[in-house]
Amino acid sequence: MRKNLAHMKNDISNALKQSMKNIDSYTHVRGESIYVDDVNVREGTLFGVVFDALKAHGKIKSIDYSNAEQLEGVHRIFTYKDIPGENQIGGVIPDEPLFAEHDFHFWGQPIALIVAESEFIARQARRLIKIEIEELPVITTCKEAKKQGSFINTHRSFNLGDTEKAFQECDYIFEGETFSNGQEHLYIETQGAYAEPLENGSIKITSSTQGPTIVQKTTAKVLGMAMHKIEVDVTRLGGGFGGKEDQATPWAVMAALATFHLKQSVKLVLNRHDDLRMTGKRHPYESTYKIGLTKDLKIVAYDVEFLQNSGAAADLSPAIAERTLFHATNSYYIKNVKTTVLSCKTNLPPNTAFRGFGGPQGMFVIESAIAKAASEIGVSPIKIQEINLLQENDEFSYGQIATEVEAQNTWDSAKSIFDLENLEKEVEAFNATHQDFKKGLALMPIAFGISFTNTPMNHARALVHIYQDGSVGISTAAVEMGQGVNTKLLQIAAQVFSIDSAKVKIETTNTTRVANTSPSAASSTADLNGKALLKACNALLERLKDVASEELKTSKDNIIIKNESVFINTIKSDLTWTELISKAMLKRIALTENAHYATPIIHFDKTKEKGHPFAYHVYGTAIITTTIDCTRGTYVFDDVKIVHDYGKSMSEGIDLGQVEGALVQGIGWMTMEEIAYNEEGKLLSNALSTYKIPDIFSVPSNIEVIPVETKGNEMAILKSKAVGEPPLMYGIGAYFALQNAIKAFNPKYKLKFHAPMTPEKVLMNLYE
Numbered sequence: 116m117r118k119n120l121a122h123m124k125n126d127i128s129n130a131l132k133q134s135m136k137n138i139d140s141y142t143h144v145r146g147e148s149i150y151v152d153d154v155n156v157r158e159g160t161l162f163g164v165v166f167d168a169l170k171a172h173g174k175i176k177s178i179d180y181s182n183a184e185q186l187e188g189v190h191r192i193f194t195y196k197d198i199p200g201e202n203q204i205g206g207v208i209p210d211e212p213l214f215a216e217h218d219f220h221f222w223g224q225p226i227a228l229i230v231a232e233s234e235f236i237a238r239q240a241r242r243l244i245k246i247e248i249e250e251l252p253v254i255t256t257c258k259e260a261k262k263q264g265s266f267i268n269t270h271r272s273f274n275l276g277d278t279e280k281a282f283q284e285c286d287y288i289f290e291g292e293t294f295s296n297g298q299e300h301l302y303i304e305t306q307g308a309y310a311e312p313l314e315n316g317s318i319k320i321t322s323s324t325q326g327p328t329i330v331q332k333t334t335a336k337v338l339g340m341a342m343h344k345i346e347v348d349v350t351r352l353g354g355g356f357g358g359k360e361d362q363a364t365p366w367a368v369m370a371a372l373a374t375f376h377l378k379q380s381v382k383l384v385l386n387r388h389d390d391l392r393m394t395g396k397r398h399p400y401e402s403t404y405k406i407g408l409t410k411d412l413k414i415v416a417y418d419v420e421f422l423q424n425s426g427a428a429a430d431l432s433p434a435i436a437e438r439t440l441f442h443a444t445n446s447y448y449i450k451n452v453k454t455t456v457l458s459c460k461t462n463l464p465p466n467t468a469f470r471g472f473g474g475p476q477g478m479f480v481i482e483s484a485i486a487k488a489a490s491e492i493g494v495s496p497i498k499i500q501e502i503n504l505l506q507e508n509d510e511f512s513y514g515q516i517a518t519e520v521e522a523q524n525t526w527d528s529a530k531s532i533f534d535l536e537n538l539e540k541e542v543e544a545f546n547a548t549h550q551d552f553k554k555g556l557a558l559m560p561i562a563f564g565i566s567f568t569n570t571p572m573n574h575a576r577a578l579v580h581i582y583q584d585g586s587v588g589i590s591t592a593a594v595e596m597g598q599g600v601n602t603k604l605l606q607i608a609a610q611v612f613s614i615d616s617a618k619v620k621i622e623t624t625n626t627t628r629v630a631n632t633s634p635s636a637a638s639s640t641a642d643l644n645g646k647a648l649l650k651a652c653n654a655l656l657e658r659l660k661d662v663a664s665e666e667l668k669t670s671k672d673n674i675i676i677k678n679e680s681v682f683i684n685t686i687k688s689d690l691t692w693t694e695l696i697s698k699a700m701l702k703r704i705a706l707t708e709n710a711h712y713a714t715p716i717i718h719f720d721k722t723k724e725k726g727h728p729f730a731y732h733v734y735g736t737a738i739i740t741t742t743i744d745c746t747r748g749t750y751v752f753d754d755v756k757i758v759h760d761y762g763k764s765m766s767e768g769i770d771l772g773q774v775e776g777a778l779v780q781g782i783g784w785m786t787m788e789e790i791a792y793n794e795e796g797k798l799l800s801n802a803l804s805t806y807k808i809p810d811i812f813s814v815p816s817n818i819e820v821i822p823v824e825t826k827g828n829e830m831a832i833l834k835s836k837a838v839g840e841p842p843l844m845y846g847i848g849a850y851f852a853l854q855n856a857i858k859a860f861n862p863k864y865k866l867k868f869h870a871p872m873t874p875e876k877v878l879m880n881l882y883e
């Protein structure tokens with residue numbers, strides 16, 4: 116082992132994999148990383164504050180801005196009347212105005228932008244605006260929306276086999292309802308943008324967005340300008356989690372609108388209260404299911420209807436609804452499946468992308484159905500889970516045939532590596548000897564499809580410059596949001612060129628350098644941009660080998676560039692990387708390359724709801740143990756033990772960080788984060804005092820992640836599988852572990868499927 120490592124040290128690629136730290140860690144810990152609010156603003160920069168609706172639904176009868184406009188330091192207030200292009204920011208469906216015109220549909224909907232010399236003045240001015248409205252009835256729940264026929268679009272349905280017929284042949288049939296609540300992204304950096312006027316009416320926007328092109332395109336549309344006049348630049352985000360895929364856009368457009376009119380720089384950064392109130396969240400789902408099993412616990416029929424609380428406008432809801440259907444059977448094979456999703460239009464802020472993108476909501480329902488069936492039949496849910504795991508060549512409801520399936524492998528590995536039998540015995544023994552504390556255990560297998568479900572979005576580009584001193588600059592469409600994608604990109608270039616990572620720089624994400632980008636989302640950023648980068652670097656490498664072959668007067672086949680030197684086969688020549696680059700310059704060889712990558716194979720036919728939408732799936736199995744305090748209803752997660760399918764991780768530290776972070780975020784969604792709107796559609800959980808996210812004390816005491824050995828998938832970058840979203844769904848197991856602990860204390864407890872399972876609910880259930 117030791118020998119092996121020493122040997123690896125000579126090889127840059129292995130050294131990178133073993134030791135590469137996140138390249139942002141140095142500036143992060145020193146507070147030197149630059150976010151939108153840290154950008155050095157130009158002299159004369161003005162500041163914006165958004166004036167929004169403080170009721171959830173109504174008609175605007177009149178607005179009097181005069182007192183606000185007269186406040187000293189206020190430059191101008193912009194409304195829909197100031198929009199030179201279209202007052203429309205809806206991406207999937209054009210149903211969302213930038214500024215409300217005559218009516219408004221959610222609490223927090225933007226009506227105007229106040230621009231002043233300081234944010235403080237703009238905030239004061241906001242209080243001076245007088246608005247007269249006529250209130251209209253408010254819908255906050257899916258059930259109510261469904262009753263009133265209030266939908267975003269037409270329903271979608273994926274079907275496999277003959278569900279009706281299959282139910283007739285089942286030995287057991289169970290039905291039930293589930294609810295999973297929304298989730299606040301709580302990115303550390305709130306939404307924001309900074310717009311600057313350039314020459315000839317062009318505008319540069321520094322935006323905290325996952326989708327620079329979405330910002331560029333939408334700004335151009337609203338301002339009635341060509342896209343080439345709008346430049347969007349992103350250094351990094353202080354977290355996105357999906358919340359900045361679509362919803363970073365309005366603030367950038369507003370700042371640009373003000374810059375357009377005032378010809379001055381304008382900064383608009385939401386404070387936390389405004390951000391919480393005005394932005395959408397993970398979609399709450401209300402679902403009903405019917406599950407049918409045979410005597411030997413095989414699930415043979417599953418019928419589920421998902422009601423998605425989309426909020427007041429489409430945003431990404433239709434795409435998110437679609438992913439719910441894709442993941443409705445999680446990592447199980449069910450022969451006969453009927454899944455339907457209804458995107459319900461309500462008077463909540465438009466709900467949006469959130470890590471998992473509808474997938475977790477779908478998986479919660481099947482896990483609930485299994486738990487219910489197990490409890491009614493009187494067997495362990497683990498048994499039902501195990502019997503129904505997806506196998507090689509099984510068909511998903513959407514027609515894709517499952518290949519390179521790791522469901523059984525990760526499940527079996529988790530059971531044996533962590534000695535499940537013994538863990539179960541420990542829980543039993545603990546519960547037999549403790550009255551005031553009870554333990555519960557649950558398993559959570561996952562299967563998550565990798566690719567944008569909207570096939571045309573699966574492409575990316577990379578632009579690589581080798582500068583004449585041998586240093587390298589890289590631009591791609593990837594947005595760094597803490598997930599470590601820049602580190603992975605840097606590794607790719609350093610590995611292909613076999614140069615020191617210090618020679619490589621990852622540039623900001625900028626629409627003038629890399630255009631027409633898909634957002635950094637769907638866990639696919641490293642795959643798509645990494646593959647494009649790999650192509651560009653390899654093209655450059657080929658060219659450099661030509662140069663070396665000429666210089667060293669040997670066939671190109673003999674040339675190897677390694678550790679910053681040129682080798683003729685195994686013999687090191689005198690030609691170094693830096694000299695090779697100088698020679699290439701003198702020979703007038705292009706040291707810049709631009710490459711495009713589009714995921715092959717994938718396709719999907721929406722008229723049939725069948726196809727092969729995913730490049731591959733990510734698998735894994737988690738074992739979660741919890742201890743509840745039966746006097747207080749509080750709990751800790753003692754242990755989370757995971758066998759995860761990384762493929763062949765190219766960056767072990769970063770991938771582990773993603774698994775841990777996602778797991779904790781998933782546990783938060785399932786057990787403590789409780790979004791609350793009142794009946795009038797007002798957000799009650801509007802601060803960190805009323806919205807509890809996992810802190811360091813609620814992180815599981817012990818998280819162990821073991822990579823499952825696989826050969827890795829060619830569609831993944833360097834066989835290193837996507838890791839951003841899949842592990843969030845391990846958190847679903849936390850819900851079921853809690854229920855098992857409650858049941859150990861209170862045998863009369865009837866299972867409930869209403870997430871999150873907060874300490875308050877645990878307490879009520881303990882004494883039900």
Ligand code: LUZ
Nearest residue numbers: 468472566567568569636637
């Ligand atoms: N965003 C998107 C996503 O636009 N399409 C997707 O399929 C997706 N999946 C996961 C997360 N974000």
Ligand code: MOS
Nearest residue numbers: 357469470636637
């Ligand atoms: Mo997404 S939920 O922005 O990957």
